[in-house]
Amino acid sequence: MEDRIVEGAIVDEEGARPGYVRFRGSRIVETGGVGTASAHGRARVTPGIVFPAPVNGHTHLGDAASTREPPVGPLRDVVAAPHGMKFRILHETPEPVKRRAMRQALDRLGREGVASTIDFREEGAAGIRSLRRAAERSPVRPFILGRPLVRPLDPRELDEVVRLADGVGVSSAREESPAVRSAIARAVRRQGKRFALHASEEVREDPSTYLRPRPDLLVHLTAATPDDLEAVREAGVTVAVCPRSNALFGRRPDLLALQRLGVPTLLGTDNAMFHAASLFRELEFAYVSARLAGAPVRPEFLVRAACVTPWAWLGHPERGRIREGSGRYALAARLPADDPAYQLATRATAHLIFHPARGVRAVRGA
Numbered sequence: 114m115e116d117r118i119v120e121g122a123i124v125d126e127e128g129a130r131p132g133y134v135r136f137r138g139s140r141i142v143e144t145g146g147v148g149t150a151s152a153h154g155r156a157r158v159t160p161g162i163v164f165p166a167p168v169n170g171h172t173h174l175g176d177a178a179s180t181r182e183p184p185v186g187p188l189r190d191v192v193a194a195p196h197g198m199k200f201r202i203l204h205e206t207p208e209p210v211k212r213r214a215m216r217q218a219l220d221r222l223g224r225e226g227v228a229s230t231i232d233f234r235e236e237g238a239a240g241i242r243s244l245r246r247a248a249e250r251s252p253v254r255p256f257i258l259g260r261p262l263v264r265p266l267d268p269r270e271l272d273e274v275v276r277l278a279d280g281v282g283v284s285s286a287r288e289e290s291p292a293v294r295s296a297i298a299r300a301v302r303r304q305g306k307r308f309a310l311h312a313s314e315e316v317r318e319d320p321s322t323y324l325r326p327r328p329d330l331l332v333h334l335t336a337a338t339p340d341d342l343e344a345v346r347e348a349g350v351t352v353a354v355c356p357r358s359n360a361l362f363g364r365r366p367d368l369l370a371l372q373r374l375g376v377p378t379l380l381g382t383d384n385a386m387f388h389a390a391s392l393f394r395e396l397e398f399a400y401v402s403a404r405l406a407g408a409p410v411r412p413e414f415l416v417r418a419a420c421v422t423p424w425a426w427l428g429h430p431e432r433g434r435i436r437e438g439s440g441r442y443a444l445a446a447r448l449p450a451d452d453p454a455y456q457l458a459t460r461a462t463a464h465l466i467f468h469p470a471r472g473v474r475a476v477r478g479a
């Protein structure tokens with residue numbers, strides 16, 4: 114089989130640099146500086162940027178069943194359990210319809226080369242099963258943080274949710290008692306899985322509430338102060354931010370503080386009822402909105418949040434590296450090699466992205 118060389122730039126765990134990557138089948142067999150590719154064997158050369166497949170750091174794919182414009186007003190009215198619009202829709206929509214909507218949302222992610230999504234699945238064991246089925250033939254593997262529904266906790270339900278899912282994602286420390294959170298965290302740890310929650314989204318919460326028991330992932334922190342974010346970093350907890358979803362309700366994560374403090378950060382698209390689950394649209398908005406707010410962040414920080422940090426969080430840091438021997442999780446984009454992280458953050462769209470290891474133009478359908 115003819116080798117394929119993508120030459121221009123590489124963006125990965127080590128940052129952005131000019132270079133080329135040579136693919137043979139699904140494996141990277143050579144990388145190097147621009148213009149230094151070995152002349153051995155036949156190779157087709159495509160100009161572009163090679164980078165690790167992104168991971169969506171926070172979704173609620175179950176919401177995809179509704180695509181209506183969300184009302185202007187407090188977030189609470191829309192997403193509060195159990196009577197907000199979101200839970201009414203989840204409750205009233207038949208499972209096959211929700212499953213089809215989740216499959217379509219996964220397709221959207223797959224078309225952009227997204228390899229996984231860290232999803233909060235709210236509807237107990239049934240919700241987890243439904244998403245697993247929706248993802249059966251999808252190239253996108255959901256990492257499912259399920260949610261037990263019964264309060265006080267039913268140990269059997271909790272055990273089932275933890276067993277079926279990859280972990281548990283609860284609403285927030287304000288909505289769950291410390292006893293409930295501790296019991297969930299213990300059950301999750303026993304099975305070697307993950308514990309996540311939303312924190313300081315609408316109003317500031319004290320870090321001592323959401324850091325105890327220690328979670329593996331905190332979502333939003335839009336109302337957190339830089340001191341709070343420092344406490345999060347000290348606790349070694351990863352943060353997922355969702356700038357488009359926050360902006361819809363007048364909020365903004367402090368991306369500059371997260372970058373400055375070196376908090377491990379993921380980028381997510383949040384509720385699928387509000388936005389298409391497009392991580393590249395999220396990247397562009399994150400970059401532009403930070404500049405608009407007078408607090409610009411480096412595009413390298415954002416691309417890292419989409420393509421590198423989530424792999425470390427998922428326990429596969431090697432997938433965030435572009436080097437010889439890897440390749441299955443490498444993507445390429447037909448974009449100029451100047452300031453490559455800027456290109457990926459602001460110019461990448463599905464039709465420019467391809468999977469060089471598969472030797473086809475589109476990621477989907479390979």
Ligand SMILES: [Zn+2]
Pocket residue numbers: 171172173233311332383384
């Ligand atoms: Zn969320």
